[in-house]
Structures are given as C-alpha cells and as structure tokens.
Amino acid sequence: MLVTLLPANDRLVVRRFNVEEAIEKAGIDYLFVTLAPATSGGRRGRTSSTPVIVKSKKGGLKFIRETGPDGLALTKTGVVVWKVPADAVEGDHEVLLTIRDQAGQGNLSLVQVRVTATPAPEREPEKPPAGRSDQAASRSSRPSESGNFLPWLLESAEKYSGGAPPGHRA
Numbered sequence: 001m002l003v004t005l006l007p008a009n010d011r012l013v014v015r016r017f018n019v020e021e022a023i024e025k026a027g028i029d030y031l032f033v034t035l036a037p038a039t040s041g042g043r044r045g046r047t048s049s050t051p052v053i054v055k056s057k058k059g060g061l062k063f064i065r066e067t068g069p070d071g072l073a074l075t076k077t078g079v080v081v082w083k084v085p086a087d088a089v090e091g092d093h094e095v096l097l098t099i100r101d102q103a104g105q106g107n108l109s110l111v112q113v114r115v116t117a118t119p120a121p122e123r124e125p126e127k128p129p130a131g132r133s134d135q136a137a138s139r140s141s142r143p144s145e146s147g148n149f150l151p152w153l154l155e156s157a158e159k160y161s162g163g164a165p166p167g168h169r170a
Contacts, residue, residue, distance in 0.1 A: 001014055001015065001016060001017060002014075002015045002016075002017035003015075020055060023057075024057075028057070029057050029058065029103055029105070030055065030056065030057050031054070031055070031056040031057075031058075031099070031100075031101045031103070031105040031106075031107055032054070032055055032056075032107065033052060033053070033054050033099065033107055033109050034053045034054065034055055035051070035052065035053035041113075041114055041116065042082060042084040042088075042093075042113040042114065042115045042116070043084060043115070043116050043117070044084055044085070044086050044087075044088055044090075044115060044116070044117060045084065045085075045086045046083075046084055047081065047082065047083045047084070048080075048081070048082045048084055048113050049079055049080070049081050050079065050080040050081075050111060050113070051077075051078060051079045051080075052078040052079070052080065052097065052099070052109060052111065053078070054078060054099050054107070056101040056102075056103075056105070057101075057103075058101045058102040058103040058105075059101065059102060060101055060102030061078065061099060061100070061101055062099070062100045062101075063075070063076065063077075063078045063097060063098075063099055064097065064098040064099075064100070065080075065095065065096075065097060066096040066097065066098055066108075067094065067095065067096040068080075068082075068093070068094070068095035068096070069082065069088070069093045069095075069113070071083060071085070072093075072095060072113075074097065078099070080095055080097075080111055080113070082113060084113075084115055088115045089115065090115050090116060090117060091114065091115060092112040092113070092114050092115075093112065093113045093114075093115060094110060094111075094112050095110070095111045095112070095113060096108065096109075096110055097109045097110075097111065
C-alpha cells in the first residue's frame with residue numbers, strides 16, 4: 001500500500017501498490033530486507049526468536065551473524081534465536097547480520113534484542129469472539145500482543161478504505 005498526503009495536508013490517499021510486483025516488472029536484480037525489526041523482545045530466561053524476511057530475485061540466501069551476544073544463533077532461514085540468560089543485562093543488545101544472495105549482492109542489517117526483567121506468568125490464550133474463526137480473530141484483534149501490526153493494518157486498510165477520497169482523481 002502507498003499512502004500519500006494531499007497538498008492541502010487535510011487528507012490521506014491510500015492506494016494499492018505492490019513493491020515486489022513493480023520490481024519484478026522492471027526486471028531489476030534485487031536483494032532487500034522487508035522485515036528486520038529494529039527491536040525485538042527478549043525476556044530473561046526465555047528464548048527470543050526474531051525472523052528477518054528478505055526478498056531476492058536470484059535466491060540462494062545466506063545469513064551470517066557478524067556480531068551479537070554469546071549464545072545467539074542465526075538459522076539458515078534467517079531467524080535470530082537467543083536463549084536469553086537469566087543474568088543478561090537489561091537493555092538493547094545489538095546483532096549485526098550480513099545477508100548475501102547467489103548473485104553476490106550483500107546487505108547489512110542491524111537487529112536489537114531488548115532484554116527485559118523476568119517475564120510475567122504465562123496466560124491461557126483467549127478464545128475468539130463468537131462467530132469468528134481463530135485465524136480471523138488472530139489477524140484483527142490485539143495486534144500489539146504479537147508486536148506485528150502489519151497484517152492487522154493491511155486488513156483494516158483494505159476493509160475500511162473506499163479508494164480515493166471524494167473529489168480526488170487518482
């Protein structure tokens with residue numbers, strides 16, 4: 001989606017725009033990170049798992065951990081996994097990654113794992129409201145629990161946007 005502010009600064013225009021489709025049509029050889037959270041959560045004594053999502057025309061992605069806390073690992077599919085020690089210092093711990101594709105292109109990405117105090121006791125998952133499937137409920141309610149607002153935002157924008165505002169020519 002592409003969101004623009006009109007010159008009068010009184011309206012936002014939401015348009016569907018797929019970056020990946022546009023790049024494919026242009027024939028560009030690309031390697032870019034679509035999701036490398038600036039900060040992910042890690043609680044003392046728990047395992048933190050943060051996926052890094054990368055798009056590459058050539059494929060054959062390789063993920064290399066350049067720096068990061070002891071015990072932190074990076075899977076072959078680009079998931080940053082760290083069993084946070086019970087005595088880990090609270091605050092941000094930086095992880096520097098190199099991502100390469102078969103074409104030899106490279107990308108450096110910085111992920112920070114924010115360590116917090118001992119976690120609260122785990123809760124039972126809430127049941128979805130009557131009449132809604134588990135999938136629909138998980139996509140549209142409480143996006144902040146997972147920390148991933150994108151699916152919820154896209155669903156909401158699609159649901160509530162009626163295209164261009166009245167009087168505006170797209």
